[in-house]
Amino acid sequence: MSQHDPLTYDELRLALQYIPADDRKTWVNVGNACKTEYGDDAFAAWDEWSQQAASYKAADAKSVWRSLTPGHVPLGTIIKLAQAGGWQRERREMSAEDRRRLKAEAEERRRRVAAQVEADQAKLERMQQAVAGACQRVLEQHLSPQGRSPYLDSKGVGAYGVMFPRRSVLISIDSQRERADLWVGPEVREWFRELPKPRPDHLHMFQLRPGDLVVPLRGQDGTLWALQTINRHGTKLFPKFGRKAGCCHLIGSDQVSPEIVAVVEGYATGASVHEMTGWPVAVALDVGNMARVAPPLMTMYPRSRLILCGDDDPDTEGNPGRTKTQELAAELGCAAAIPSMEAA
Numbered sequence: 068m069s070q071h072d073p074l075t076y077d078e079l080r081l082a083l084q085y086i087p088a089d090d091r092k093t094w095v096n097v098g099n100a101c102k103t104e105y106g107d108d109a110f111a112a113w114d115e116w117s118q119q120a121a122s123y124k125a126a127d128a129k130s131v132w133r134s135l136t137p138g139h140v141p142l143g144t145i146i147k148l149a150q151a152g153g154w155q156r157e158r159r160e161m162s163a164e165d166r167r168r169l170k171a172e173a174e175e176r177r178r179r180v181a182a183q184v185e186a187d188q189a190k191l192e193r194m195q196q197a198v199a200g201a202c203q204r205v206l207e208q209h210l211s212p213q214g215r216s217p218y219l220d221s222k223g224v225g226a227y228g229v230m231f232p233r234r235s236v237l238i239s240i241d242s243q244r245e246r247a248d249l250w251v252g253p254e255v256r257e258w259f260r261e262l263p264k265p266r267p268d269h270l271h272m273f274q275l276r277p278g279d280l281v282v283p284l285r286g287q288d289g290t291l292w293a294l295q296t297i298n299r300h301g302t303k304l305f306p307k308f309g310r311k312a313g314c315c316h317l318i319g320s321d322q323v324s325p326e327i328v329a330v331v332e333g334y335a336t337g338a339s340v341h342e343m344t345g346w347p348v349a350v351a352l353d354v355g356n357m358a359r360v361a362p363p364l365m366t367m368y369p370r371s372r373l374i375l376c377g378d379d380d381p382d383t384e385g386n387p388g389r390t391k392t393q394e395l396a397a398e399l400g401c402a403a404a405i406p407s408m409e410a411a
Contacts (some may be wrong), residue, residue, distance in 0.1 A: 079109065086152055088118075089119075096140045098113050103180065104142040104176065106112075106137070134311070137180050194308035197236070197247040199310065202283075206294070214226075215278070222339075224342060227341065239270065241271075271306075273294075274304075282294065284314040284352070292309065315335065326369050328371045332351060332352060
């Protein structure tokens, strides 16, 4: 048997036993490789292997598996890790017919996985549209541009294009029915009373309460795609299936040709930068999304300098906020700055 022949399912299960399951990054990568090659058929093998880890939780494994998107990690990753752990593939002679059969089975698995990826992407886009529509209704009917936010008071910054709930509102998101519905005031308590226990995996909720700060997130063309809430304690929530990639909240966007445009992670940091400098600021929510928000801004403001203002995470190993911001700035050919303030 050649090392390049597709792995049978039994070979996959054996190879996994030579890979430590305790490192979360390895755990996720192995899961992605399994799903890429075998689709959902491989969950049992991956879950069985996952149970070697001291931190294993069945609910966490199921949740992570559902979130994995096939195509990012090849099966070769598993083979390499297993070989590093001492696994050696059994060598045996295979007939030409066996090779054709294994190859055909592998191609059929990949076809099914590709079809599932396409179906999942189409469903994701439908759910994003449903959530965007619900968020738009919330903004039009239940939010006010004036209000008080304990979070803003604690940060000492102003309100720039953000909103405030007039009343308690809940968006129920049902991925099975592909719907996003609104519940207002007393209806929210009724919804929770009727909620099955345990809550079905296909049912999600996004609640807005008086006192929350609500940050609208829009695409480059101004379309509202989602809302972020920040409560008095600084907890930030985002609706399931809400589109974030490439979306942001713009502060001071009425300037036609500013000298500098900044991109930040959190709202309070963005408001602080705007108040200190007067620059237009794009709030991207996290450093990963900064990479998607920055290029369109360079097109929108071709004569402006772009500065990426990342969060400083000195207490986190590797200081990812600073490190990733500087790496992204070098990649885009723009400047990076780390504001000397509490990150938000």
